[in-house]
Amino acid sequence: MIATSLTQASPLVWVSSITGIIFVTSLAQDYKHANLFGAIFSVTLAILSFEANFFGNALMNILFSVPVSLYAWYRSSRPSPGRYTLTLPQAIGWGALSVILLLCSIWFSVHSGSFMPIYDGISTMLPIIALVMMAFRLKEQWWIWLLFNALELVMWFKASGIQQGLWAVFAMKVIFLVNSVIGLIHWYRSAQQS
Template sequence: MIDWLNSPALVAFGVPTSWAEVLGFVTGLVNVGLLVRRHILNWPLGILNVLLLMVVFWSAGLYADSGLQIVYVILGCYGWWAWLHGGPDRTRLVVRHTTRTEWIGLAVAGVLLTGGLWLFLDRLTGSTVPLADGLTTALSLLATYGQTRKLVESWWIWIAADLIYIPLYAYKGLWLTAILYVAFLTLCVLGMRAWRGAWRDQRRSVTA
């Protein structure tokens, strides 16, 4: 199965593109589209997407991004549960803004994760882009955690990560994945607007 996923499916920009990358492209687009609409099925589809991308990133030597997918599977399972039962009295979660305490925690976690991953990748792996790999890994983890809690500002973190991912994947020759992240960037803007709208609707409902 792994051999087939790593086999060429097509040639994009003169570079052979594997089946794993093609399938990751398709499932990734659908997954983020569902996430923008706050549809619960984004979580199981997202788990499938990250398993495919794990194969892509390992083959490209992006070891932190590859290992990150395991954490994404765990966060995906947690997010699936939290959206259904993570609210008060195990009700469904609602969209909300990030508190000051949460921002401080995210900032501290981001600095520690980036620094730790950078050192690990630089000294113990063959990564050719240890800082960029570590930084995008940290940002992605923080953004995914924010979305498991339906935090509006998680989209801003994803936007920051995507702006680094796009040139990084182009540099590694993963052109289809780079294009996917351009689409992700657009969807992130749409997602932020949609979640802000949902938050305003909730506020009006509570006031009424």
């Protein structure tokens, strides 16, 4: 919010920052309405990503993050089935599928004229993988979020150097990265206690 004020960011950046912070902090604490904020955040981030020429990111947010966030919100309103851990065969399957999806996403970003095609391609697919894992309440999702948020931090730092109004998005990504660590610790501790 401070970065939003200091950089005279647009109201959309302000709304995106607030809903994004509410989303990630409530998700890490397993708040059942977190994913509703995630859907709102995804819509605003899709618009901001498009404006920053992160086309893969924009498409991922609007076509995938919004529906999956709404599904996860619906699923979280039902009795909680708990948290799950991947078995080794499941982890291998997720890993193989992830590599294939990442390569396809990078190819798309390279051929779409993205500002940072390799980063955009990877950061387009990582949240898709993490969101599906989130919908199935897999605690390994936090490792994907951690990697994704670190990558996004680099992308938005570079974009902020070009468009000053995007510093608020960069500041939000710093918070997201810290929150990924908090979510990872919280979910793993919860799993050990159950």
